[in-house]
Amino acid sequence: MKTNTKKVHIKTYGCQMNVYDSTRMVDVLAPIGYEEIDNVADADLVILNTCHIREKAAEKIYSELGRIRREQTARASSARPLYIAVGGCVAQAEGEEIFRRAPYVDIVMGSHAYHELPQLLKAVENKQRHNIALDFPEVQKFDLLPKSTSTQGSSAFVAVQEGCDKFCTFCVVPYTRGAEYSRPAADIMREVRDLVENKGAIELTLVGQNVNAYHGNDESGNPISLAQLITSLAEINDLQAIRYITSHPRDMQDDLIQAHGDIPKLMPYLHLPIQAGSDAILKAMNRGHKASDYLEIIDKLRKIRPDIAFSSDFIIGFPGETEEDFQATLALSESVGYSSAYCFKYSPRPGTPAAEREDQVPEDVKEDRLKRMQIALNRQRDDFNQLCLGKEMDIILDRKGKRTNQLIGRSPYMQAVHVDNSTDLFGKKVRVRISEVHPMSLKGEVI
Numbered sequence: 001m002k003t004n005t006k007k008v009h010i011k012t013y014g015c016q017m018n019v020y021d022s023t024r025m026v027d028v029l030a031p032i033g034y035e036e037i038d039n040v041a042d043a044d045l046v047i048l049n050t051c052h053i054r055e056k057a058a059e060k061i062y063s064e065l066g067r068i069r070r071e072q073t074a075r076a077s078s079a080r081p082l083y084i085a086v087g088g089c090v091a092q093a094e095g096e097e098i099f100r101r102a103p104y105v106d107i108v109m110g111s112h113a114y115h116e117l118p119q120l121l122k123a124v125e126n127k128q129r130h131n132i133a134l135d136f137p138e139v140q141k142f143d144l145l146p147k148s149t150s151t152q153g154s155s156a157f158v159a160v161q162e163g164c165d166k167f168c169t170f171c172v173v174p175y176t177r178g179a180e181y182s183r184p185a186a187d188i189m190r191e192v193r194d195l196v197e198n199k200g201a202i203e204l205t206l207v208g209q210n211v212n213a214y215h216g217n218d219e220s221g222n223p224i225s226l227a228q229l230i231t232s233l234a235e236i237n238d239l240q241a242i243r244y245i246t247s248h249p250r251d252m253q254d255d256l257i258q259a260h261g262d263i264p265k266l267m268p269y270l271h272l273p274i275q276a277g278s279d280a281i282l283k284a285m286n287r288g289h290k291a292s293d294y295l296e297i298i299d300k301l302r303k304i305r306p307d308i309a310f311s312s313d314f315i316i317g318f319p320g321e322t323e324e325d326f327q328a329t330l331a332l333s334e335s336v337g338y339s340s341a342y343c344f345k346y347s348p349r350p351g352t353p354a355a356e357r358e359d360q361v362p363e364d365v366k367e368d369r370l371k372r373m374q375i376a377l378n379r380q381r382d383d384f385n386q387l388c389l390g391k392e393m394d395i396i397l398d399r400k401g402k403r404t405n406q407l408i409g410r411s412p413y414m415q416a417v418h419v420d421n422s423t424d425l426f427g428k429k430v431r432v433r434i435s436e437v438h439p440m441s442l443k444g445e446v447i
């Protein structure tokens with residue numbers, strides 16, 4: 001057996017797809033002797049797995065690279081060099097520009113090139129600096145990655161779908177992640193069985209940029225939907241909770257809605273971004289649906305699973321947004337009543353159609369609307385949290401808390417639940433009664 005002699009530190013930004021990709025990078029590097037650590041100082045290789053969604057994402061990555069550069073310089077004359085790699089959506093979008101602005105970076109790799117890490121590293125070790133891998137290969141990356149060996153603990157993530165063909169006018173994902181692709185169902189079943197039967201996973205989150213667009217094939221080559229996949233996964237005995245993220249309203253088919261009523265293991269929570277509540281803005285965003293279509297989905301889900309909680313993303317101040325459009329977004333949020341939601345000021349992403357528009361909303365107007373939106377969403381969240389007080393729920397305790405002897409898990413509705421005096425319950429599903437509610441978390445007592 002090969003001993004691990006080298007250390008890799010991976011800093012992951014952004015979505016759950018990146019979190020999953022980072023675990024797969026660890027799998028790719030393990031056969032060439034790398035093990036993962038949580039700091040730069042002891043690392044031989046640092047990978048920044050980046051996200052392009054937030055404002056000034058690229059600038060933040062360059063600042064972080066500057067900090068890592070200091071460690072790299074300090075080791076310049078030592079026998080243990082520090083290699084630096086940048087992966088993910090910023091790498092895909094910036095490409096060669098990264099080497100121009102940060103010439104000390106050794107590897108730039110797009111989101112489909114992680115399987116090439118061993119070869120890219122080898123080239124760097126042989127003093128071929130500045131290696132880049134940004135192509136979208138003909139063969140899907142899932143087929144090129146080795147079988148997963150990493151343990152994710154009691155809560156595991158599995159990517160089922162990647163990429164997007166929807167081309168919302170503000171978004172870089174179709175350019176950085178490529179066309180939509182769904183993994184074959186048999187591969188997913190195998191990976192999940194292994195996580196549950198051999199690696200202790202009891203909670204599973206299926207991830208994809210457009211996860212509910214999933215349309216993989218079964219072993220006979222027949223297409224199956226996300227609802228059918230979840231139905232099969234729910235039959236795995238020791239798997240106790242299933243979630244999926246991120247969904248698009250256009251792909252919220254009736255069988256998936258029905259699954260929320262039929263499959264107790266499917267958690268009563270759905271992150272369903274709408275981005276804006278005005279039909280004019282939804283059209284300008286190329287979202288492909290109206291506000292009323294979205295509200296109809298919410299209604300159907302509530303009829304089938306009355307306690308279901310919703311979250312969303314909102315973009316405030318999209319080009320051309322009037323006060324009336326914004327009021328429609330506020331009103332929509334009030335009529336749904338979100339348990340949590342993320343709202344961001346619109347910021348142009350180079351290369352996207354919305355970035356070219358001349359009717360950009362002034363910064364101070366965006367700022368003011370964002371504040372009003374946040375107040376409304378915070379109130380909705382607090383109202384939802386309040387409803388949880390005194391309720392009993394099952395929590396899988398999968399993280400350590402800040403306080404001694406405290407563990408944290410997620411409620412069925414995705415709130416963080418803190419449980420004191422619980423260290424011996426790590427990785428277990430426990431029944432708790434909610435005894436305190438706070439804006440960002442709940443407190444539970446084991447019953």
Ligand code: SF4
Nearest residue numbers: 164166167168171173
């Ligand atoms: S659906 Fe729109 S926002 Fe979501 S990944 Fe695709 S293009 Fe981006």
